[in-house]
Amino acid sequence: MVKTSFKLTPIFAMAEMELRRLRHDPLEIVTRAIQPILWVAVFGTVMARVRAFPSVGDYVTFIAPGVVLQSSTFIALAYGIMLVFERESGILKKLLSTPIPRSYIVLGRSLAGAIRASTQYVIVLASAAAVGARITNNPINLVLGYLILTYSCMGFTSLSILIASALKTRERFMGIIGAITMPLFFASNALYPLEVMPPAIQALSLINPLTYTVSALRTLLVVNTFNILNDFLAITAFVVVSIAAAMKTLNRIIE
Amino acid sequence: MNKAVEVKNVVKVYGGVVRALNGVDLDVDEGSVYALLGPNGAGKTTLIRVMTTQLRPNEGYVKVFGYDVVNQASKVRELIGYVPQEVSLWSDLTGYENLLIYAKIYGIPKDVRKRVVEEVLDFMGLKEAANRLVRTYSGGMIRRLEIASAVMVKPKLMVLDEPTIGLDPSARKSVWERIISCKKEFGVTVFFATHYMDEADKYADRISLMSSGKIITSGTPEELKALAGGDKVLLKVSNVSETLSTLSKLNYVVVSKVNNGEVEFIVNRSAEALPKVLKELMSNGVEVDEIKIHEASLDEVFIKLTGRSALQEVGRIKEVISARRMIRRGG
Numbered sequence A: 001m002v003k004t005s006f007k008l009t010p011i012f013a014m015a016e017m018e019l020r021r022l023r024h025d026p027l028e029i030v031t032r033a034i035q036p037i038l039w040v041a042v043f044g045t046v047m048a049r050v051r052a053f054p055s056v057g058d059y060v061t062f063i064a065p066g067v068v069l070q071s072s073t074f075i076a077l078a079y080g081i082m083l084v085f086e087r088e089s090g091i092l093k094k095l096l097s098t099p100i101p102r103s104y105i106v107l108g109r110s111l112a113g114a115i116r117a118s119t120q121y122v123i124v125l126a127s128a129a130a131v132g133a134r135i136t137n138n139p140i141n142l143v144l145g146y147l148i149l150t151y152s153c154m155g156f157t158s159l160s161i162l163i164a165s166a167l168k169t170r171e172r173f174m175g176i177i178g179a180i181t182m183p184l185f186f187a188s189n190a191l192y193p194l195e196v197m198p199p200a201i202q203a204l205s206l207i208n209p210l211t212y213t214v215s216a217l218r219t220l221l222v223v224n225t226f227n228i229l230n231d232f233l234a235i236t237a238f239v240v241v242s243i244a245a246a247m248k249t250l251n252r253i254i255e
Numbered sequence B: 001m002n003k004a005v006e007v008k009n010v011v012k013v014y015g016g017v018v019r020a021l022n023g024v025d026l027d028v029d030e031g032s033v034y035a036l037l038g039p040n041g042a043g044k045t046t047l048i049r050v051m052t053t054q055l056r057p058n059e060g061y062v063k064v065f066g067y068d069v070v071n072q073a074s075k076v077r078e079l080i081g082y083v084p085q086e087v088s089l090w091s092d093l094t095g096y097e098n099l100l101i102y103a104k105i106y107g108i109p110k111d112v113r114k115r116v117v118e119e120v121l122d123f124m125g126l127k128e129a130a131n132r133l134v135r136t137y138s139g140g141m142i143r144r145l146e147i148a149s150a151v152m153v154k155p156k157l158m159v160l161d162e163p164t165i166g167l168d169p170s171a172r173k174s175v176w177e178r179i180i181s182c183k184k185e186f187g188v189t190v191f192f193a194t195h196y197m198d199e200a201d202k203y204a205d206r207i208s209l210m211s212s213g214k215i216i217t218s219g220t221p222e223e224l225k226a227l228a229g230g231d232k233v234l235l236k237v238s239n240v241s242e243t244l245s246t247l248s249k250l251n252y253v254v255v256s257k258v259n260n261g262e263v264e265f266i267v268n269r270s271a272e273a274l275p276k277v278l279k280e281l282m283s284n285g286v287e288v289d290e291i292k293i294h295e296a297s298l299d300e301v302f303i304k305l306t307g308r309s310a311l312q313e314v315g316r317i318k319e320v321i322s323a324r325r326m327i328r329r330g331g
């Protein structure tokens, strides 16, 4: 009989599981990066040439953080499908019989999904820099940007777990995720500044957690300051609420 | 003897409609091997999921080593090792990595973790395959790795849901050899669900027959087979009348049929009784030319008690699965 201690090891173990998985099969990360790279390299450079949004300065630089976010949130939001699979396999059953509290399953898996999603940070930022985006080279800002992105993606992953728990089947899940991902992206400041949006979309984008994450990344990576407290608080509210809600609904996927 | 598991009047209703368990009672003695035998949909998995603290029963209670699975769930979880019916491994990790992750989830201390994992891999005969992705494993290897992850935590009770489902006979045998050696090595109590009669008969100390959410009867394999009315033995003999008069003196034998040169009789535990019978016949000068034995099987008991077979009806599996999907979808 093994004595269990209330350590966080089980949560990190689930993140480690994801990293090991990535190491065995890095291809998905690369293929996932193709679309965002095209956004920056093609869409970004074309729009920069027509100077559609003069207020934002260099357009490629402007959208780089937004496209990172778009790519990462897409992966994070799709992550809940893992729970649907694991419900059909025996993994979820097994996890439920282990001594860890059920909340650890949500915490561990949202961290795992966030880590998978955050791989886009490196790939997309590097590609953006390669086509001329002026991203800071201050390592502290870069690391903070990575942490903020991962943190925010924990919220999106638990949102995904929440949806998976409520819908229970892959078909329904994929349907909903497909339906919310693009609107989430468009109703944010990822591609254009808030000022140019119609008032209704602007209001939506102000309750969209993507907006705050993009804003924090822009401050850190483009403006090159640490002025992100408000964004951080907004992201925290989102992460806490969606993790708590995912913990509450997890019971529904069990039966 | 201490009870490892006590199940009392357990009722489980899924979604307010499917009555999967309908008043189940059973007791598992500490240190024993206990089989739950029943056809598809009998409720075996549901009982195991209640026992392993995944589902709450609607009525009744389950205690594992005296701890209630609802109110003292975390205590129970520290005592059990569990292999679900479906595969519980990450197929895109290696065998070693799967155990390492589970070891961390179970909180096996850092200083012994690596050794525990390596030892258990070796014990389960998976040392060579440890660094291969689980995706490349055979069904038997997958099951052995899952059993490894269950014994790794040194549980007092192992709960195995159809440990050999879908395996060929030699893989089934090797899985059982490992389970038995775990039991010998660690004295762990084993509770398993199966629809393979021969496994229950061969490996279990006690068996409960389950059908439609109820335990129909429980007992040792011998007791249950005696319910079928014993084994049938057919002898081709040189002298029928002498045979009949010899057999009539043996109180443990009942003659059931006689026809030209052949005598059929019923006896419990033919393997032990038959040598004695033959000795009697020979000392009375009867020559036996041919022996046919039809051993009573648990399936016969099952049919006798429920009117249907416990054997898996292969053609039905698919239907059962799709029916279950529909229930899950709620449609």
Ligand SMILES: Nc1ncnc2c1ncn2[C@@H]1O[C@H](COP(=O)(O)OP(=O)(O)OP(=O)(O)O)[C@@H](O)[C@H]1O
Pocket: A255, B014, B015, B018, B019, B020, B038, B039, B040, B041, B042, B043, B044, B045, B046, B047, B085, B195, B320, B324, B327, B328
């Ligand atoms: N999650 C669920 N939701 C609704 N009904 C369920 C669920 N799981 C099982 N059932 C139903 O409960 C009954 C018992 O199922 P259970 O899986 O416990 O049987 P079993 O004896 O393990 O069968 P099998 O040999 O097929 O594994 C069946 O009628 C099944 O369809």
Ligand SMILES: [Mg+2]
Pocket: B044, B045, B046, B085, B161
């Ligand atoms: Mg079952």
